[in-house]
Amino acid sequence: MASLLKLLGHLLMMQIINAEAISSPIVLTASCSETNGDNNTHFVNPPSPHNGLCTLAVNHLDDNICQVRLDFIELELSEPEMDGQCVKDVFLVTGGISSPPLICGYNSGQHMYVEVDSAGGSLHLTVYRSATSPETNNWNIKVSQISCNSRYRAPYGCLQYYTTTEGTVRSFNFKQDSPTAADGTREVAGLDYGVCVHKPGGCYGIIWSRNTTGGDYGFTLTTDVYSLIPELLGTPAASATGADCMTDYVLIPGGVDDLQAQNDHYCGAGFPESVTSTVAPFVLYYHTDADEALDSGSRGFSLNYQLIMQ
Numbered sequence: 001m002a003s004l005l006k007l008l009g010h011l012l013m014m015q016i017i018n019a020e021a022i023s024s025p026i027v028l029t030a031s032c033s034e035t036n037g038d039n040n041t042h043f044v045n046p047p048s049p050h051n052g053l054c055t056l057a058v059n060h061l062d063d064n065i066c067q068v069r070l071d072f073i074e075l076e077l078s079e080p081e082m083d084g085q086c087v088k089d090v091f092l093v094t095g096g097i098s099s100p101p102l103i104c105g106y107n108s109g110q111h112m113y114v115e116v117d118s119a120g121g122s123l124h125l126t127v128y129r130s131a132t133s134p135e136t137n138n139w140n141i142k143v144s145q146i147s148c149n150s151r152y153r154a155p156y157g158c159l160q161y162y163t164t165t166e167g168t169v170r171s172f173n174f175k176q177d178s179p180t181a182a183d184g185t186r187e188v189a190g191l192d193y194g195v196c197v198h199k200p201g202g203c204y205g206i207i208w209s210r211n212t213t214g215g216d217y218g219f220t221l222t223t224d225v226y227s228l229i230p231e232l233l234g235t236p237a238a239s240a241t242g243a244d245c246m247t248d249y250v251l252i253p254g255g256v257d258d259l260q261a262q263n264d265h266y267c268g269a270g271f272p273e274s275v276t277s278t279v280a281p282f283v284l285y286y287h288t289d290a291d292e293a294l295d296s297g298s299r300g301f302s303l304n305y306q307l308i309m310q
């Protein structure tokens with residue numbers, strides 16, 4: 001009897017060990033100058049601080065890969081310059097059909113989709129760090145390969161894609177914290193991309209509003225933020241629309257605000273209480289010009305969306 005219990009205990013223990021092995025899959029990592037053809041590999045910074053180019057070549061898993069999704073579990077590089085250009089550090093993707101923008105700064109939690117031609121060459125992910133970059137910079141980017149017939153495939157051309165009924169979309173390098181005087185702005189210059197939101201059956205519209213967690217900077221695009229009366233910051237009164245938004249703007253096709261004003265270009269240092277659109281597909285575009293020097297203290301945007309169901 002005692003030995004039977006012992007045997008049962010032993011079997012149970014083995015089962016627990018096996019369950020543990022299954023529930024914690026090994027994370028494959030790769031770093032500078034490597035070539036990798038596995039799914040879900042994490043591109044990570046080398047253990048010692050690195051200057052210059054660090055490139056991972058991603059080979060297609062098979063000949064039916066149409067997209068690669070990059071999840072920035074961590075991506076912390078130097079801030080853009082005063083004018084918004086990524087000079088000290090930059091993350092870039094080359095070799096795909098689509099050309100994702102060059103980004104830098106704080107991008108942990110963000111993601112990107114890249115269109116690829118599986119008959120073409122490998123995709124290259126590169127982190128360039130200048131010799132003057134702080135040593136704390138690091139990255140951990142999950143690389144998922146998406147088959148052409150996968151239901152996880154994003155609509156063609158969407159740099160970002162959200163599939164939940166509510167969520168938060170932030171511009172690259174968005175942070176509520178103030179940029180340093182030398183950095184000037186958190187906005188990255190030269191962006192032009194679309195953020196798509198999946199429209200499930202029974203859904204007829206999408207509502208956008210400013211994310212207020214952490215303060216009033218959730219929508220600061222085109223003003224010298226420091227010259228503004230602090231009480232105005234973030235409010236609809238500090239928001240600009242239409243033809244007043246020529247340099248940097250968020251574009252919401254078919255946008256109608258809570259006061260029934262119709263507009264699709266939004267900029268300034270505030271956002272309406274809400275902007276609703278029923279124009280499908282649901283896409284929010286973000287455009288920044290080549291020079292952010294006049295937009296001191298701007299952070300970019302952090303907007304919540306909520307789908308309207310019938």
Ligand SMILES: *[C@@H]1O[C@H](CO)[C@@H](O)[C@H](O)[C@H]1NC(C)=O
Binds near residue numbers: 040145147150
């Ligand atoms: C790669 O992994 C993801 C899960 O992260 C999965 O959805 C996808 O189908 C896989 N890709 C291929 C080509 O098997």
Ligand SMILES: *[C@@H]1O[C@H](CO)[C@@H](O)[C@H](O)[C@H]1NC(C)=O
Binds near residue numbers: 168211213304
């Ligand atoms: C702002 O965004 C964060 C992150 O997605 C979310 O957890 C939070 O609830 C949002 N805040 C508001 C006020 O909606």
